[in-house]
Amino acid sequence: MIDFRKSFSVHLLALSAAIVMVVPVVSPQPARADSEQMAAAVFVGEPDEVAAASKASQVAAMDEGDDVNDPLEPLNRLIFDFNEFFHKAVLYPATSIYQIFLPPQLRNAIGNMIDNLSTPVILANDILQGEGERAFRTTQRFLINSTLGIGGMMDVAEDMGISEHDEDFGQTLAVWGMGEGFYVVLPLYGPSNPRDAIGKLLVDGYFDPLGQYLSNTNQDEASLARTVVGGVDEYGGVMDELEQIKKTSVDYYAAIRSMYRQKRMAEIGNGEAVELPPIPDLGFDLDESNPEKIDAGSASSPAEKPKNEEDQVSAVEE
Numbered sequence: 001m002i003d004f005r006k007s008f009s010v011h012l013l014a015l016s017a018a019i020v021m022v023v024p025v026v027s028p029q030p031a032r033a034d035s036e037q038m039a040a041a042v043f044v045g046e047p048d049e050v051a052a053a054s055k056a057s058q059v060a061a062m063d064e065g066d067d068v069n070d071p072l073e074p075l076n077r078l079i080f081d082f083n084e085f086f087h088k089a090v091l092y093p094a095t096s097i098y099q100i101f102l103p104p105q106l107r108n109a110i111g112n113m114i115d116n117l118s119t120p121v122i123l124a125n126d127i128l129q130g131e132g133e134r135a136f137r138t139t140q141r142f143l144i145n146s147t148l149g150i151g152g153m154m155d156v157a158e159d160m161g162i163s164e165h166d167e168d169f170g171q172t173l174a175v176w177g178m179g180e181g182f183y184v185v186l187p188l189y190g191p192s193n194p195r196d197a198i199g200k201l202l203v204d205g206y207f208d209p210l211g212q213y214l215s216n217t218n219q220d221e222a223s224l225a226r227t228v229v230g231g232v233d234e235y236g237g238v239m240d241e242l243e244q245i246k247k248t249s250v251d252y253y254a255a256i257r258s259m260y261r262q263k264r265m266a267e268i269g270n271g272e273a274v275e276l277p278p279i280p281d282l283g284f285d286l287d288e289s290n291p292e293k294i295d296a297g298s299a300s301s302p303a304e305k306p307k308n309e310e311d312q313v314s315a316v317e318e
Contacts, residue, residue, distance in 0.1 A: 069182050070257065076185040080253050083190055087235070095236045109153040111233050115164065116145050116152025117210055117226075124207035125167035129175045134270075137162055166267060169199030169207075174268045183257055191260035 070076060099107065119142040126135035141157040141164065149156040158164060173195050174180070181194040192200065205211055214223040249255040 068257075071182050072184060076183065077253055079185040079187055080256075082187060083185065086188060091231070091235050092239065095232050095239055098232050099236055107233070107236070110229065111237070112145070112149070112155050113152040114230050114233055115155070116142065116149070118208075120209055121204050121207045122165070122167045125169055125172045125204075128169075128172045129167070131167075131270075134165060134167075138165075165270070168196075169203040170196035170264070171199075171268050173199060174264075180261075180264070183261070191256060193264075196264065 102110075119138060123135055123138045123142070126138050140162050144157040144160065144162070145152045145155060148154075155164070178195050180196070184192050184194070184197070186192050186197065189197075189200065210226075211223065214220075214226070245255060246252050
């Protein structure tokens with residue numbers, strides 16, 4: 001039997017490639033959105049107006065001069081709406097049940113185990129990017145959490161000051177000089193681009209020993225269970241924040257598009273830590289389980305130091 005994730009990924013990538021070849025012929029290039037107005041709109045109505053202005057200023061500053069580059073926007077919006085329907089009809093109820101019946105301690109242990117199982121993918125990409133220090137830190141985390149952390153249920157390494165980071169083959173391609181290309185929304189997987197889709201759907205799975213074992217031994221049910229639990233755990237970490245952004249944003253699609261791009265730029269740059277809103281990354285490949293904080297910066301330009309609150313408020317007012 002064929003592994004569920006690999007089979008679905010290959011068919012999805014083929015469908016995406018067909019869409020890429022056909023749709024640009026019939027889809028007009030949309031006008032560029034004003035990044036600062038859009039970013040401010042994401043946080044309109046937040047209880048803490050100073051925090052809202054601060055976050056909006058940071059998002060707008062990072063997006064300044066960036067082209068929307070969304071030639072498939074009409075189709076992307078249709079897929080985005082389908083994904084939202086899936087979230088509302090399937091993922092939200094499943095996640096709610098998951099959170100009701102499982103105590104926080106158990107959910108935290110499951111999340112830690114999922115993080116630990118994704119370590120080989122992170123390590124492989126650390127090495128491919130020539131990041132020796134980060135690769136060593138990734139190895140330390142895996143050994144400590146797999147032993148002292150009882151199979152990864154506890155993040156003992158974090159308590160010891162060995163912090164977690166995330167890597168994937170999309171980031172590796174970016175470090176090697178490959179551009180992101182145009183924006184695309186994949187069914188179920190969500191925001192992406194050709195570079196990241198290649199890494200997520202075709203390459204990272206080969207760096208996953210457990211996934212390879214389940215595939216080679218025809219344990220499709222176990223592979224599917226791992227995928228579902230990973231997706232539910234991922235969505236549970238951002239569900240409430242996404243609802244808040246949806247309620248307060250003028251254009252939810254544009255808000256997610258902008259934040260996704262900045263999130264990816266930040267991860268590639270490995271820069272300073274700056275708070276940004278959570279971005280749904282439901283790749284069902286066990287990554288991005290802690291979206292509250294990400295690194296700021298990009299491969300092409302360093303991140304600016306955060307302004308003080310007064311400067312941020314005045315920037316948004318202007």
